[in-house]
Amino acid sequence: MDALTHASHELIDKSVDYITLPEELYDIERRFNELKSESIKNERLARENEQKKDELIVYLAHDIKTPLTSMIGYLSLLDEIKDMPDIQREKYINVALDKSYSLEDLINELFEVARYNSEKIILEKEDLDIRLMLEQIIDDFYPVLVEQEKNIHLNQDEDITLYGDADKLSRVFSNVIKNAISYSKDHTDINIDVHSMHDDAIIEVINKGKEIPKEKLNRIFENFYRLDSARTSRTGGSGLGLAIAKEIVELHHGSIFASSNKEETVFTTTLPKN
Structure with missing residues (x-):
């Protein structure tokens, strides 16, 4: 003792x-x-x-x-x-x-x-329509999309309802979509594909841009990590957006990760529907 x-x-x-x-x-x-x-x-x-x-x-x-x-x-x-x-x-x-x-x-x-x-992030869950939530977020980015001559296409064949915190999840996808707009090539389209897999909802945000190296892919969800060291209004964020997005998704018992190649970069978010 x-x-x-x-x-x-x-x-x-x-x-x-x-x-x-x-x-x-x-x-x-x-x-x-x-x-x-x-x-x-x-x-x-x-x-x-x-x-x-x-x-x-x-x-x-x-x-x-x-x-x-x-x-x-x-x-x-x-x-x-x-x-x-x-x-x-x-x-x-x-x-x-x-x-x-x-x-x-x-x-x-x-x-x-x-x-x-x-x-401290505290969740206030309710039933929410994924399509409606994403459409509202896309509308918020309309002025930026017009300025950069880009379009966002939402591809969802079925109605999907989540049990989650609408405000917090809106913050997640606002950050992910903002990132896709910032790092996509000029005059290109951004696709958001939504579908179900078993008891989960899968949301993929896809943009055509410069390939993200593997060593950076492993770090982009870290606090204060910025993909570009240069500070610009388009790409020089605080480095907190994706870190906060990951924290919110994991509080919903989901996951978020990124993949990238020479053709496109994909942010995939998986969330349980119940």
Whole structure:
């Protein structure tokens, strides 16, 4: 008992690398060291995530200045030059509007990062129609699709009802579809195929874009992992969207994974219907 009491204190003692118990307590010793190793690993990951979070907030704060400065510049010109030609005025208004959308994206990212780890995901389940949910999400992306001259085709031959959290699952597919739009080639279509398999619903979001290397496919669902290192409004997200999507899907006892080749990239989500 004394040995176990001492070992329990060593579990949280950072100066102790390995816990040793009498030979007859070998199984307990092994389990204690597994717990200690897991604790050290989790602590290291938490520190790394926190560091990435802090760095991302700094980047976002810096990036916000760029569209804001541009907006102020163009709006000031519109205010100062009262007799500006209509064509030039329309151009300046369009530029200022485009910069305001970029600013909105960056601010939303900043809120998402700041909110990370401060909210616990609690599901409020209800019966929901997959087709209706996806159609509403697609409608939300209409302005972006028009701008990039892309289309989304929803292919679903049967009515499928899920028992899940409508708001949270909408967040999942908004993130996945946004990702598909961002990384698809110009003037290409995005397909969403929905079908049943036994007691599950399968939702595949397919886009034609650059192949994602296998080593990156294994990491895209990690917190703060960004496929592109360059920060752009189209592809430079916070790196939380897919990580949150995976967490929500797994809370529904489902799964999500990605596959990619030279022709297309597919995000496959499997969710139990009941």
